[in-house]
Amino acid sequence: MxxxxxxxxxxxxxxxxxxxxxxLHSDQLYRTxxxxxxxxEDALDVVQETAYRAILSIKKLRNEQYFLTWLTRILIHCAxxxxxxxxxxxxxxxxxxxxxxxxxxxxxxxxxxxxLNKLKEHYRTSIILFYFQDQPIREIAKIMDIPExxxxxxxxxxxxxxxKMLGGVEYDEKTIFPRRV
Amino acid sequence: MxxxxxxxxxxxxxxxxxxxxKAIQTGVKRANTGTITPKRKTRMxxxxxxxxxxxxxxxxxxxxxxxxxxxxxxxVGTFYGNFNDLIGRNLELQTLITEINETSSNKNVDVTITSxxxxxxxxxxxxxxxxxxxxxxxxxxxxxxxxxxxDGAISDSRELTYMEVSEDGYTGHIQxxxxxxxxxxxxxxxxxxxxxxxxxxxxxxxxPITQLAYETINVGQESTNIEADVSLQIDxxxxxNASTSIDYTATLPSEGKHDQIRLEVYDDQGEQLHLLSDGIxxxxxxxxxxxxxxxxxxxxxxxxGKTEYLDIQPKVAIQEPKQFAQLNTETPVNLASARQNxxxxxxxxxxxxxxxTVDFQVNNGEKGNWDxxxxxxxxxxxxxxxKETEKEINQKPLKHSVTALDKEALRFRSTFELPNNFTLEDxxxxxxxxxxxxxxxxxxxxxxxxxx
Numbered sequence: 001m002x003x004x005x006x007x008x009x010x011x012x013x014x015x016x017x018x019x020x021x022x023x024l025h026s027d028q029l030y031r032t033x034x035x036x037x038x039x040x041e042d043a044l045d046v047v048q049e050t051a052y053r054a055i056l057s058i059k060k061l062r063n064e065q066y067f068l069t070w071l072t073r074i075l076i077h078c079a080x081x082x083x084x085x086x087x088x089x090x091x092x093x094x095x096x097x098x099x100x101x102x103x104x105x106x107x108x109x110x111x112x113x114x115x116l117n118k119l120k121e122h123y124r125t126s127i128i129l130f131y132f133q134d135q136p137i138r139e140i141a142k143i144m145d146i147p148e149x150x151x152x153x154x155x156x157x158x159x160x161x162x163x164k165m166l167g168g169v170e171y172d173e174k175t176i177f178p179r180r181v
Numbered sequence: 182m183x184x185x186x187x188x189x190x191x192x193x194x195x196x197x198x199x200x201x202x203k204a205i206q207t208g209v210k211r212a213n214t215g216t217i218t219p220k221r222k223t224r225m226x227x228x229x230x231x232x233x234x235x236x237x238x239x240x241x242x243x244x245x246x247x248x249x250x251x252x253x254x255x256x257v258g259t260f261y262g263n264f265n266d267l268i269g270r271n272l273e274l275q276t277l278i279t280e281i282n283e284t285s286s287n288k289n290v291d292v293t294i295t296s297x298x299x300x301x302x303x304x305x306x307x308x309x310x311x312x313x314x315x316x317x318x319x320x321x322x323x324x325x326x327x328x329x330x331x332d333g334a335i336s337d338s339r340e341l342t343y344m345e346v347s348e349d350g351y352t353g354h355i356q357x358x359x360x361x362x363x364x365x366x367x368x369x370x371x372x373x374x375x376x377x378x379x380x381x382x383x384x385x386x387x388x389p390i391t392q393l394a395y396e397t398i399n400v401g402q403e404s405t406n407i408e409a410d411v412s413l414q415i416d417x418x419x420x421x422n423a424s425t426s427i428d429y430t431a432t433l434p435s436e437g438k439h440d441q442i443r444l445e446v447y448d449d450q451g452e453q454l455h456l457l458s459d460g461i462x463x464x465x466x467x468x469x470x471x472x473x474x475x476x477x478x479x480x481x482x483x484x485x486g487k488t489e490y491l492d493i494q495p496k497v498a499i500q501e502p503k504q505f506a507q508l509n510t511e512t513p514v515n516l517a518s519a520r521q522n523x524x525x526x527x528x529x530x531x532x533x534x535x536x537x538t539v540d541f542q543v544n545n546g547e548k549g550n551w552d553x554x555x556x557x558x559x560x561x562x563x564x565x566x567x568k569e570t571e572k573e574i575n576q577k578p579l580k581h582s583v584t585a586l587d588k589e590a591l592r593f594r595s596t597f598e599l600p601n602n603f604t605l606e607d608x609x610x611x612x613x614x615x616x617x618x619x620x621x622x623x624x625x626x627x628x629x630x631x632x633x
Contacts, residue, residue: 015209015212015213018209019205019206019209022205022208022209023202023205026196026198026201026202026205027196027201029201030194030196030197030201031191031192031194034194035191035194040197040200044197044200044201044203044204045204045343047201047204047205047208048204048205048207048208048211049208050208051204051205051206051207051208051209051212052208052209052212052320053208053212054208055209056212085323086341111620112187112190130184131184131187131188132187132188132190132191133191134184134188163554164558164561164562165558
C-alpha cells in the first residue's frame with residue numbers, strides 16, 4: 001500500500017495504519033531522537049512518546065502530504081520535553097554524568113551530539129534537520145513554523161557556534177573530569 | 182561543515198530495531214489504554230521455557246532440590262517486556278527472574294516490588310504502583326528513589342524513574358550496578374522511593390537478591406603505557422547469564438587522579454562490543470604517590486560461547502595541566518605533554534603595538550584519525566593570551582583570530598588584539614591540551630582474554 005494511502009487511512013482513524021507508518025519511518029525517528037538525546041534509552045523513550053502523541057493527534061493533521069513533517073515536529077517536541085524534564089529534575093552535574101555514562105559507540109558522533117546539546121533550541125533543530133536529515137530549507141521552515149530566511153540565519157549561527165565548540169572546550173566552561181564515560 | 186559527514190554519521194547510528202518497534206507499539210498501546218485486552222502470549226512463552234530453565238537450574242544450583250530452585254526462581258510473566266532493559270529481558274527469556282511481592286504503603290499509595298534479578302554485577306528490580314497518583318500530561322508517572330540510602334560515594338545512588346501505565350496502575354523498573362568490588366551471593370539492598378508522582382513520602386524496601394550462578398574467569402593480565410605512567414591489570418571477567426563484567430585495577434601517578442580509564446572491547450571477529458557502562462569506579466586508594474583505582478565495565482550480554490576471546494584495548498584520557506609561555510621567551514619553545522605524545526611548538530611570537538602574533542604547530546603535524554578542523558578548534562579555543570595573575574582561572578582571554586598557515590602540518594597563526602593598558606610582563610600564553618587528550622586517549626597495550 002502506498003504511503004499516502006496509509007496516511008489517509010490513519011487520518012480516518014485506522015490506528016494499525018498509523019502504526020505501520022511509524023514503523024516505516026522508525027529508523028529515521030530513532031536516529032533523530034538519538035541525535036537529540038545522545039543515548040539509546042532516552043531515544044527509545046522519545047520514539048515511544050512520539051508514537052503515543054501521534055496516535056492522539058493524528059486527526060489534527062491537515063494535509064496528508066505533510067505527514068512526515070508533522071511527525072518530525074512531534075518528535076522534536078518530545079525530545080525537548082524529555083531534555084527539559086531531565087534538566088528540571090536532575091542537577092546538571094548529574095545529567096552530564098548520565099549522558100557520559102551512556103556513551104556507547106561512535107565517539108565522534110557523541111562529541112557532536114554533546115556540542116549540539118549546548119546550542120539554543122532553534123539552532124539545534126535547524127542543524128539537525130538540515131545536516132542530519134537532509135531536509136530542504138523550505139521543509140525546515142514548515143516544521144519549525146518560521147520564515148525560510150530565519151532558518152538560514154539559524155543555520156549559519158548554529159554552524160558557527162558548533163564549529164567553535166567541536167573539539168575545543170570553551171574557555172569559560174566549568175571544567176569537569178568525569179571518569180565515567 | 183560538510184553535509185555528507187553529518188549524513189554519514191547519522192546513518193551510522195545503530196538502530197536497535199526490535200526495541201524501536203517495541204517502543205512504537207508501547208506508545209500506540211498507551212494511547213489506546215483501556216481498549217487492549219490482557220496479553221495471552223506471556224504464559225505460553227513461560228511454559229515453553231520451563232525446560233530451558235530446568236537445565237540452567239540443575240547445573241547452577243547445587244544444594245537445593247529442583248523444586249526448591251524452581252520456587253526460588255519461578256517462571257514469571259513478562260516483567261521486562263515493556264522495559265528497555267536488555268539484561269532483564271534476556272534473563273526473563275531464560276526464566277531467571279525472581280518474583281517478589283513486597284508492598285510498602287504511604288499516603289494512600291502502594292508500591293510493590295514485583296521482581297528482581299542479580300546477574301554478575303547487575304541488579305534489576307521491577308515494581309508497580311497503585312493508588313491516587315498524579316500522572317504527567319503524557320500519562321506516565323515519575324518517581325524519585327534512592328539506593329543504599331543515597332550514599333554519595335556510590336554513583337547514581339539517587340535517581341529519577343518513569344513508570345508506565347499498566348492495567349491497574351503503573352509499573353516501573355530500575356537497573357543498577359552493584360557498587361562494590363566483592364559481590365555477595367545473597368544480600369538485600371536498601372531501596373527507598375521518596376516521591377511518587379507529586380507525593381513526597383517514604384516507601385522503603387530491603388530488596389532480597391540472590392546472585393544467579395556465574396563464572397569468574399581470573400585473568401591477571403597486565404597492560405601498561407610507560408610514558409603515561411599508567412598500568413592496568415584486568416583482574417577478572419564475571420561471566421553472568423546475560424551480562425559480562427570486566428573488573429580491573431588501574432595504577433595511576435598521583436597527578437593522574439582525574440585521568441579517565443576507557444575500555445574498548447572486541448570479539449573474536451574484531452567487532453566492537455557495546456558497553457552498558459564503562460569505567461565504574463569501585464574503590465580508589467592512594468599508595469605513596471600512586472593512585473589505585475578499582476574499576477568495572479559491563480557488557481549487557483553473555484559472551485561465553487559467542488566468542489572465544491575478548492580483545493581489550495584499554496585507553497587512558499590523561500588530564501593535562503595547563504602550560505604557559507612568557508611572551509619574551511626565546512622561540513622556538515616546545516610545550517610538550519610529560520605523559521603522552523601531545524605538544525604545541527611555539528615557533529614565533531611577534532609583539533607589535535596593537536597585537537601579538539603567535540605562530541605554532543600542534544602535535545608536530547600528526548593528525549591521527551582526526552580532521553584538521555578539530556585541531557583548528559583547539560588552536561582557537563585552547564591557545565590563549567591571558568593575564569599572568571589570572572592564568573589558572575578561566576577568565577575571558579584576549580580577543581583573537583586564528584588562521585591556518587599549513588593545514589596539513591597543523592601550523593596555525595593566532596593574532597591577539599591588545600588592550601590599551603597592555604604590558605608584556607603581565608600576560609602569558611596559555612596552552613590547555615586537555616581537549617586534545619580527552620579526545621585522543623593514550624592507548625595501553627592490548628590484552629587478549631580467553632573466555633573458555
